[in-house]
Amino acid sequence: xxxxxxxxxxxxGTRRVARSRLLTPxxxxxxxxxxxxxxxxxxxxxxxxxxxxxxMLGMIASGELPANLLVSFRRVALGLAFGFGTGVVxxxxxxLSRAGEAWVDxxxxxxxxIPVVALAPLFIVWFGIGETTKVALIAFATxxxxxxxxxxxxxxxxxxxxxxxxSFGLDRxxxxxxxxxxGALPSLLVGLRYALTIAIVxxxxxxxxxxxxxxxxxxxxxRDFMRTDIIVVCLMVYALLxxxxxxxxxxLEDRALAWRPKLVEA
Amino acid sequence: xxxxxxxxxxxxxxxxxxxxxxxxxxxxxILHQLDLDVARGEFVALLxxxxxxxxxxxxxxxxxxxxxxxxxxIPSARAVVFQDARLLPWKKVxxxxxxxxxxxxxxxxxxxxxxxxxxxxxxxxxxxxxxxGEAQRTALARALVREPQxxxxxxxxxxxxxxxxxxxxxxxxxxxRTHRPAVLIVTHxxxxxxxxxxxxxxxxxxxxxxxxxxxAERGQRSGAVRELRRRLLAAxxxxxxxxxxxxxxxxxxxxxxE
Numbered sequence: 001x002x003x004x005x006x007x008x009x010x011x012x013g014t015r016r017v018a019r020s021r022l023l024t025p026x027x028x029x030x031x032x033x034x035x036x037x038x039x040x041x042x043x044x045x046x047x048x049x050x051x052x053x054x055x056m057l058g059m060i061a062s063g064e065l066p067a068n069l070l071v072s073f074r075r076v077a078l079g080l081a082f083g084f085g086t087g088v089v090x091x092x093x094x095x096l097s098r099a100g101e102a103w104v105d106x107x108x109x110x111x112x113x114i115p116v117v118a119l120a121p122l123f124i125v126w127f128g129i130g131e132t133t134k135v136a137l138i139a140f141a142t143x144x145x146x147x148x149x150x151x152x153x154x155x156x157x158x159x160x161x162x163x164x165x166x167s168f169g170l171d172r173x174x175x176x177x178x179x180x181x182x183g184a185l186p187s188l189l190v191g192l193r194y195a196l197t198i199a200i201v202x203x204x205x206x207x208x209x210x211x212x213x214x215x216x217x218x219x220x221x222x223r224d225f226m227r228t229d230i231i232v233v234c235l236m237v238y239a240l241l242x243x244x245x246x247x248x249x250x251x252l253e254d255r256a257l258a259w260r261p262k263l264v265e266a
Numbered sequence: 267x268x269x270x271x272x273x274x275x276x277x278x279x280x281x282x283x284x285x286x287x288x289x290x291x292x293x294x295x296i297l298h299q300l301d302l303d304v305a306r307g308e309f310v311a312l313l314x315x316x317x318x319x320x321x322x323x324x325x326x327x328x329x330x331x332x333x334x335x336x337x338x339x340i341p342s343a344r345a346v347v348f349q350d351a352r353l354l355p356w357k358k359v360x361x362x363x364x365x366x367x368x369x370x371x372x373x374x375x376x377x378x379x380x381x382x383x384x385x386x387x388x389x390x391x392x393x394x395x396x397x398x399g400e401a402q403r404t405a406l407a408r409a410l411v412r413e414p415q416x417x418x419x420x421x422x423x424x425x426x427x428x429x430x431x432x433x434x435x436x437x438x439x440x441x442x443r444t445h446r447p448a449v450l451i452v453t454h455x456x457x458x459x460x461x462x463x464x465x466x467x468x469x470x471x472x473x474x475x476x477x478x479x480x481x482a483e484r485g486q487r488s489g490a491v492r493e494l495r496r497r498l499l500a501a502x503x504x505x506x507x508x509x510x511x512x513x514x515x516x517x518x519x520x521x522x523x524e
Contacts, residue, residue: 164352167328168345168412170366178365182356259356259392 047229055229056236064218069237071214072203075131076241079138080199084192086139087146094147095154095184096176108147116141117205124209134206141202145194153187154180186260189253196245200238281306281415281448282327285337289322289472296322298472304416307446311459313502314469320452323469324420327450344416345409349424351401353393353408360389363408379411380404382444383437399430403437410441417442419451423458435461439484456498457511460491468501476501 017023029049035041036048047055059065090108093100120137127133157180165179207216215234222230282304289297296319304310314320325331326338328346353362363379364372380386383403393401402422409417419438423431439462442449453459459466460480468476478498482490488510496508507513 160348160350160352161354163330164346164348165354165365167330168366168408169342174366178357179354182354185356257356259394261392261394 044226044228047227047232052229052232052236055227056233059230059233065233065237068214068218072207072216073241075134075206075214076138076199076203079135079202080142080195082135082139083142083199084146084195087143087191087195088150088188090143091147091150091154095151096180105151108144111140112144112148116202120205120209129210133209134203134211137206138199138202142195142199145198146188146191149187149191149194150184153184156187157183185256186253189249189256192252193246193249196249197242200242200245203241204238279306280304280339281308281341282450283337283339284326287323287326287333287336287338289319289326289331296472297326300472300474302467302474304448304450306415307448309442309449309462309464310451311463311466312450312452312469313454313456313459313466313498314452315502318469319472320469321420324418324450324452327416328418341415343412343414344418345412345414346418346420347402347405347409347422349421351393351396351405353396353401353404355392355394357393358389359385359391359393359396359404362393362404363411365408367411375411376407379407382410382441383407398426399434402426402434406437406441410445410447413445414447417447417449419449419453421452421454424454431458438462456495456502459498460487460495466494466498468498470501 032041032046033049036043036046036051041048043051056065090104094104094108095101116137119140120133123133123136127136161179161183162175165175170178204216207214208220211217211220215237219231219234222228222234280303282302284300284302287297287300287302288295300319300323302323312320312323322331324346326333326336327340328344329340353359354365357365360373360376360380363376367375377386377389380389383406385400385403385407388396388400388404393404396404405422422438423434426434435458438449438451451459451462461484464480466476466478466480467474476498478494480487480491480494492508492510495510496506499506
């Protein structure tokens with residue numbers, strides 16, 4: 001954002017505050033705190049921000065929060081690794097050969113028609129209520145966005161670039177390495193971004209299943225004791241996980257897609 | 267002793283030889299019984315309307331369309347420069363030039379080719395940051411680095427501004443003189459064809475409608491080609507008075523006034 005030069009520094013300062021994107025969130029936080037102190041919002045309905053903050057510091061100091069966060073993080077990481085890996089392999093098979101498309105794509109379209117959450121009961125019967133079910137749910141849910149985006153990316157590679165490259169005598173393998181895969185990379189990263197979002201949603205859902213550790217376990221316990229402060233702390237951690245995931249993809253994009261002209265530079 | 271031992275005889279063998287080339291898409295005949303020879307080192311220009319079969323002919327010569335059951339001989343060392351430069355945006359300029367070369371000498375050969383088109387300073391740039399003229403010069407370097415026997419230029423300067431186009435004509439002529447590939451340039455521009463080529467072909471509805479050889483030296487053609495220009499334009503369906511483009515419009519006004 002570029003602020004136009006203003007005649008009076010005082011007025012420009014006021015305007016900057018009025019336009020700041022922090023203004024409304026801070027106002028909301030302040031009114032929430034005031035309402036809690038005035039007794040308008042009882043503790044068992046929603047804890048005050050100051051109380052939430054104090055609880056968070058306590059949970060960090062006791063090691064309760066880091067330990068459980070690590071358990072949740074491991075579930076997401078494992079689930080994503082399996083889901084992403086399988087999605088990439090299936091997309092390569094379907095994207096690079098007509099026969100592969102005929103084998104793989106129908107199965108994945110059937111899979112897409114079934115909401116992954118609805119598979120939870122079946123997974124519990126198969127894998128029990130332990131870690132496997134949770135990781136499998138995340139893996140199964142993240143597979144599809146990766147598959148679909150990479151597959152479309154491969155199929156959408158500019159025909160004219162392929163023509164040009166083959167006119168210089170590149171063989172099929174060289175075409176895949178130099179033209180098709182780099183051309184599909186932006187789509188793969190879009191798929192990864194979707195997958196990260198879905199992975200966190202699935203984590204929340206999977207941790208409702210009798211978790212004995214992890215963020216979901218903390219939330220379930222807190223619910224039973226009406227500890228709204230702990231619930232809010234966990235919500236914040238979920239949000240931070242989402243932001244962190246987004247930051248990772250953005251960094252990857254900046255590195256891998258350095259060849260794309262930046263809009264801001266134009 | 268066989269006469270084919272003589273170098274002059276070997277040189278006379280054409281680089282491109284098409285006999286009775288016919289191409290159909292469905293019921294549409296794009297090319298019809300087309301014969302074409304291009305001699306070693308010859309510079310040929312191909313004129314034609316859109317839909318005359320130029321692109322199909324060029325794709326056949328580039329080996330992009332399989333020519334099974336057709337009498338088609340094209341050299342294995344060939345390269346194409348397209349109207350849109352078609353650089354891979356995710357490879358730096360030098361890597362685009364080196365595309366498909368053996369890795370060992372790739373960078374060195376790319377640098378030499380880029381120096382020839384005066385683009386050494388852009389070797390490490392991303393293609394999307396190049397100007398139109400720079401992109402086409404990169405495409406030329408990418409084509410020439412392969413030392414092609416046949417260089418195909420598909421309306422390579424059509425998207426450039428007039429001044430850049432003039433500089434590109436000079437560059438292409440210089441590179442042709444140095445490397446001596448056979449060149450086939452597809453163009454809409456009659457003046458471009460006359461200025462550059464040894465021989466000009468007009469393609470119309472899948473056949474060669476007109477073939478003209480230009481004997482005059484390049485750079486001294488304006489007098490010799492006054493009539494040629496009119497004939498080529500007539501074959502393309504444009505009535506023009508003889509002379510250069512500077513006279514073309516005035517000629518029409520004079521006729522209208524009569």
